[in-house]
Amino acid sequence: MIRRFAKNIFYFLFINVAIILAILFYINKRDNKNNYKQFETESVIYSIPESKTFDLIIMGSSHGRMFTRGKNHLNVEKILNKKIVNISKSAAGIVPEFEFLKYFYKNGNKASEIWYFIDPFIFYSSKWNEELYFLTDEPFRFDFFFQILFSNLTSEVKYNYIKSKFSTEWIDFNASILPETESKLTKIDSTAVQKRAISVYPSGLSEEVFDKYSSVFKQLIMFANAKELKITFIIPPTLLGFLPGMKELKLFLKNIKKDDSISYFDFSETIKNPAYYYNHDHLNNNGVDFFTKKYLSHIK
Amino acid sequence: MLFNSIGFALFLPIVFILYWFATRGNLKLQNILLLVSSYYFYSCWDYRFLFLLIFSTLLDYFTGIKINETEKYKKRTFWLWLSICVNLGFLGVFKYYNFFAESFAEGLLNFGIKADFVTIQVVLPVGISFYTFHGLSYVIDIYKNRIKPERNFINYSVFVSFFPLLVAGPIERATHLLPQIIKKRKFDYSKAVDGLRQILWGFLKKIVIADNCAEYANTIFNNSADYSGSTLVLGALFFAFQIYCDFSGYSDIAIGTAKLFGIDLLRNFAFPYFSRDIAEFWRRWHISLSSWFRDYLYIPLGGSRVGVWLKIRNTFIIFLLSGFWHGANWTFIIWGLLNAVYIMPSIIFNTNRNNLDMVAKGKLFPTLMEILSIALTFGLTVFAWIFFRANNVKHAIGYISKIFSNTLFTIPNFPGIEKSPPIIILTFLFLIVEWIGREQQFAISTLGLKWPRIVRWALYNIVILTIIYFAGTKQQFIYFQF
Numbered sequence: 001m002i003r004r005f006a007k008n009i010f011y012f013l014f015i016n017v018a019i020i021l022a023i024l025f026y027i028n029k030r031d032n033k034n035n036y037k038q039f040e041t042e043s044v045i046y047s048i049p050e051s052k053t054f055d056l057i058i059m060g061s062s063h064g065r066m067f068t069r070g071k072n073h074l075n076v077e078k079i080l081n082k083k084i085v086n087i088s089k090s091a092a093g094i095v096p097e098f099e100f101l102k103y104f105y106k107n108g109n110k111a112s113e114i115w116y117f118i119d120p121f122i123f124y125s126s127k128w129n130e131e132l133y134f135l136t137d138e139p140f141r142f143d144f145f146f147q148i149l150f151s152n153l154t155s156e157v158k159y160n161y162i163k164s165k166f167s168t169e170w171i172d173f174n175a176s177i178l179p180e181t182e183s184k185l186t187k188i189d190s191t192a193v194q195k196r197a198i199s200v201y202p203s204g205l206s207e208e209v210f211d212k213y214s215s216v217f218k219q220l221i222m223f224a225n226a227k228e229l230k231i232t233f234i235i236p237p238t239l240l241g242f243l244p245g246m247k248e249l250k251l252f253l254k255n256i257k258k259d260d261s262i263s264y265f266d267f268s269e270t271i272k273n274p275a276y277y278y279n280h281d282h283l284n285n286n287g288v289d290f291f292t293k294k295y296l297s298h299i300k
Numbered sequence: 301m302l303f304n305s306i307g308f309a310l311f312l313p314i315v316f317i318l319y320w321f322a323t324r325g326n327l328k329l330q331n332i333l334l335l336v337s338s339y340y341f342y343s344c345w346d347y348r349f350l351f352l353l354i355f356s357t358l359l360d361y362f363t364g365i366k367i368n369e370t371e372k373y374k375k376r377t378f379w380l381w382l383s384i385c386v387n388l389g390f391l392g393v394f395k396y397y398n399f400f401a402e403s404f405a406e407g408l409l410n411f412g413i414k415a416d417f418v419t420i421q422v423v424l425p426v427g428i429s430f431y432t433f434h435g436l437s438y439v440i441d442i443y444k445n446r447i448k449p450e451r452n453f454i455n456y457s458v459f460v461s462f463f464p465l466l467v468a469g470p471i472e473r474a475t476h477l478l479p480q481i482i483k484k485r486k487f488d489y490s491k492a493v494d495g496l497r498q499i500l501w502g503f504l505k506k507i508v509i510a511d512n513c514a515e516y517a518n519t520i521f522n523n524s525a526d527y528s529g530s531t532l533v534l535g536a537l538f539f540a541f542q543i544y545c546d547f548s549g550y551s552d553i554a555i556g557t558a559k560l561f562g563i564d565l566l567r568n569f570a571f572p573y574f575s576r577d578i579a580e581f582w583r584r585w586h587i588s589l590s591s592w593f594r595d596y597l598y599i600p601l602g603g604s605r606v607g608v609w610l611k612i613r614n615t616f617i618i619f620l621l622s623g624f625w626h627g628a629n630w631t632f633i634i635w636g637l638l639n640a641v642y643i644m645p646s647i648i649f650n651t652n653r654n655n656l657d658m659v660a661k662g663k664l665f666p667t668l669m670e671i672l673s674i675a676l677t678f679g680l681t682v683f684a685w686i687f688f689r690a691n692n693v694k695h696a697i698g699y700i701s702k703i704f705s706n707t708l709f710t711i712p713n714f715p716g717i718e719k720s721p722p723i724i725i726l727t728f729l730f731l732i733v734e735w736i737g738r739e740q741q742f743a744i745s746t747l748g749l750k751w752p753r754i755v756r757w758a759l760y761n762i763v764i765l766t767i768i769y770f771a772g773t774k775q776q777f778i779y780f781q782f
Contacts, residue, residue: 002320002487012757016764155306166768 020162024140027165031139039073044087044100045138051108055082057229059097060117061128062282063236064088069181072288079292085109088117093128094216095152096135101220103144105227113230115299116220118253120245121200123210130154136164152216181284185274188239193280197240205244214252221262232299233264237271237291239280267295301344303553304507311341316560320487327484331458334561338463342427345467349425352390357460359386360435364442364449364456376443383439387432394424399628427467429625433592434460438474440596447474455481462563464554468547470568470588477565485562494745495559500760501744502552504767509730510545511772512723513538520714521689524699529708532699539689540682541727544573547586552742566591571738573681573731574659576673578642579652581681589625593618608648615647616640626688631696635687642680658739726770 038047042065058064067076068086077084087100097116104111122128130153138144138161148158164170203209224231233253235246246268253264271277276287283291301307315337323329343350363383367376408414438459441447450456458481465472520527520535527535551568558565566588575581582590594603601614616637623636646652659674660666666674683700690696737743748756 001489005487005489005492012760015757016761019761019765159306163768163771166765168769 024142024162024165027140027170028142031141037073038068038086039070042090043138044089045103045141045144047085047087048100048104048107049085049109052085052110053083054085054109054111055113056080056084057101057104057111057114058084058086058088058117059101059114060088060236061092061119061122062088062090063119063238064115064117065090066181066282067288067292070285072181072285075285075289076292076296079289079297085111089134091128091132092134093122093125094213094220095129096157098216098220098223099148099151099153101223103147106143106147111229113232114224115296116231116233117236118233118249119200119236120243120249123213123249123252124201124205124245125203125209126154127202129213129216130157133157133160133164135161136167136170140165181278181282181288183278184284184286185239185277185279188274188280193240196280197243201244210245210248210252217252218256221256225261231262233262234296234299235264235266235268237267237269237283237287239272239274239277242268263299265295265299267291270295301341303550303557304503307344311337312557312560319561325484325486328454330485330561331454331481334458334462335454338458338461338466341463342461342466345426346423349428352425352428353431353461354457356387356390356431356435357457359383360439360460361450361453361456364439365451367439367442368449380439380443384436387436391428391432394428396624396628430469430471431460431466433471433589437471437592437596438478441474447478450474450478450482452482462558464557465565468550468554469586470551470554470566471592472566472588477563480563488562491559491562495556497744497760498552498556498559498742500556500763501742502549502554502556504763505545505549505552505730507549507767507772508770509723509727510542510549512770513542513545513727513772515773516714516716516720516723517542517689519716521691521699523714524695524702527702527714528710528712529703529705530710531712531714532703533708534712535714536682536686536689536699536703540573540678540685543685543688544569545730555742567741571658571734571743573678574674574735574738575677576655576659576670577646577651577677578639578680579646580655581677582639582643583656589622593622597621604647604652611647612644615643619643630693631687631690634693634696635684638684638687642684661739722770723772726766 036043036046041047047068058067064086065088066072067084068088073084073086085104087097087104089096089100101114133156134153135148135157140161145158145161148161221231235249250266253262256262257264271283271287271291276283276290278284278287301311315333319330319333323333339350339353342353360383363379366379370376438447438456442449450459455478459472459474459478462472462477462481517535517538520531520538524532524535548569555565555568568586568588570584570587572581572584575584598614598618601617602610603614604611606614619636619640620633621636622639623632623634626632626635643652646654659670686699687693687696690699733747734743737745737747740746748759751759
């Protein structure tokens with residue numbers, strides 16, 4: 001009886017796995033035909049070409065992504081006179097970002113340097129590193145899936161990568177919608193600032209969690225050194241004020257600056273005019289233009 | 301470890317294979333395996349609370365033996381009360397201490413006395429309300445000479461901590477579960493298939509209906525001041541389906557999982573939203589808890605064999621405690637009391653056992669009178685759920701006041717409403733399947749059993765693809781917090 005049961009379960013699972021694989025193969029084939037430019041989509045994998053050489057890789061959370069949204073990407077490339085690939089992603093901490101960087105190299109690409117737009121809050125919560133469903137708006141690629149299968153991303157994130165391809169959103173996929181970045185903030189709303197500052201620390205401030213993710217940063221630096229990539233950490237401007245954990249972040253960057261060939265710049269307090277922001281946390285198109293010309297263009 | 305997690309999807313097959321293949325049918329090994337896996341399952345939440353579970357198990361194991369060893373009433377009563385006090389003491393500290401300390405301080409403040417009680421920052425041990433009630437029923441049953449104590453500690457521990465029921469029930473009775481744990485179990489093909497079907501149905505309820513309804517209910521309840529009366533009605537309806545599908549879905553998965561190991565657990569839900577009156581609703585909703593209160597509290601208090609006033613008192617006590625069991629919040633207490641008020645007419649006029657059978661038994665359609673009765677009962681239940689879901693009493697009152705405003709007759713609107721029609725349609729389809737299968741143990745218990753295998757498997761695949769395709773954002777099971 002038990003053998004019959006096991007046999008039937010095996011057959012049933014086999015059929016289901018076969019159906020799922022067939023659908024994934026179809027999606028993989030369909031998605032590979034899509035060819036989006038970086039500024040047309042939030043999906044990082046679409047931004048990663050094969051065997052290309054770039055001057056600069058931009059990494060980070062939304063603070064890195066904003067340099068590619070809308071017309072910013074081409075504008076920033078022009079100002080800096082650099083060929084840029086942007087692999088940063090909204091709400092992404094170091095763990096998913098490191099996976100994107102590895103995938104970039106796996107595809108035979110090369111670059112000279114990395115600018116990592118770094119925030120203190122990504123060191124303090126698994127939400128930004130292991131729990132959020134970073135991969136739901138990424139196309140399905142078997143090679144990327146096998147890569148992340150053995151990564152630090154949680155099994156939920158990996159499962160959701162597959163599951164998300166069975167959603168209506170993905171079936172109708174036309175590259176994810178980009179947020180509006182033209183608008184201007186008229187004034188600083190202190191309540192909204194406070195709310196935002198709290199929301200980015202969902203797990204509080206744990207030293208243990210900080211140590212966990214700072215060790216991944218050290219791995220990233222080792223990886224960059226092995227690839228002869230110059231790495232620069234940049235604390236971006238915001239209207240959120242002095243965020244919790246900023247002191248620890250700066251200390252961490254100072255310490256690794258001593259040991260490794262990295263540079264870091266703190267621009268957190270540089271732009272206080274709300275007209276350069278579309279919300280309290282992100283520069284609008286004018287802000288990106290101003291910040292790139294006034295500050296980033298001087299980074300050597 | 302959640303039932304709807306990758307961890308459980310790996311854990312269950314491993315335990316199943318070891319249980320039926322590695323133990324070679326040896327009952328002792330099977331029970332040891334169940335105990336070890338249950339403790340592992342529990343420690344995935346917080347291993348520190350495992351010690352509390354083991355302590356509670358040891359306490360009831362020994363007090364059970366002590367009660368049985370003596371004939372003397374005083375000694376027996378002493379051991380019984382020791383178990384009750386320690387068990388409820390733990391429950392009180394972890395679950396109710398802050399509530400009492402804060403409520404008492406607020407009460408004193410009304411008399412102009414400022415008192416600062418120390419509140420404790422402690423996480424509620426998952427499942428404590430459930431395993432405490434397991435243990436209590438065992439000790440009380442020994443005291444009442446309904447059962448003999450179990451001398452084998454492993455067997456007793458499996459009874460308390462069997463992983464499918466450990467964190468959210470059904471609340472088992474020693475008289476029902478212990479004999480199954482002691483008896484040699486043989487693999488039963490039909491039971492295992494039935495279990496898998498029940499698990500599948502439970503996942504559909506939880507992942508498709510409950511998790512999707514939860515998103516809408518949360519949006520509406522968390523910003524209730526911003527929405528119209530009609531939207532708030534919709535929010536309450538979403539919550540009604542969320543809580544039913546969440547908890548009964550959990551129970552289906554638990555019962556189905558237990559069947560894979562050859563064990564039958566108590567039924568916990570029997571299509572409560574098809575009830576024609578509140579008394580019937582409470583015979584169909586969270587049955588294992590309702591019957592626990594009936595057997596260990598209501599009947600010892602005199603039950604329905606006493607006069608009307610005592611019956612009223614007993615009913616209020618039961619519902620008050622039932623509300624309080626759910627959590628240390630006035631909203632739960634009001635929810636319990638509201639249900640006591642609802643049931644009162646049938647207690648006074650002795651009509652509470654009018655609807656014992658399933659509605660429209662043997663027929664496809666109900667009568668008009670039955671439809672009206674079901675609608676009224678459902679409406680009252682949904683109204684009470686508002687208190688259950690609200691953050692506090694003020695929130696609940698605000699929510700209800702807004703419902704009965706002139707915005708009640710406007711078109712509902714909230715962020716994400718454009719995505720809700722498929723979920724509303726699925727909920728209707730789900731209700732139709734539940735209606736058709738309402739005389740079974742669970743809705744799809746016999747559906748398609750006589751169909752050719754290929755058609756039956758196609759149906760299972762459709763259900764699986766529906767779960768994957770329509771899966772809502774993963775939510776914690778509501779009853780884990782209790």
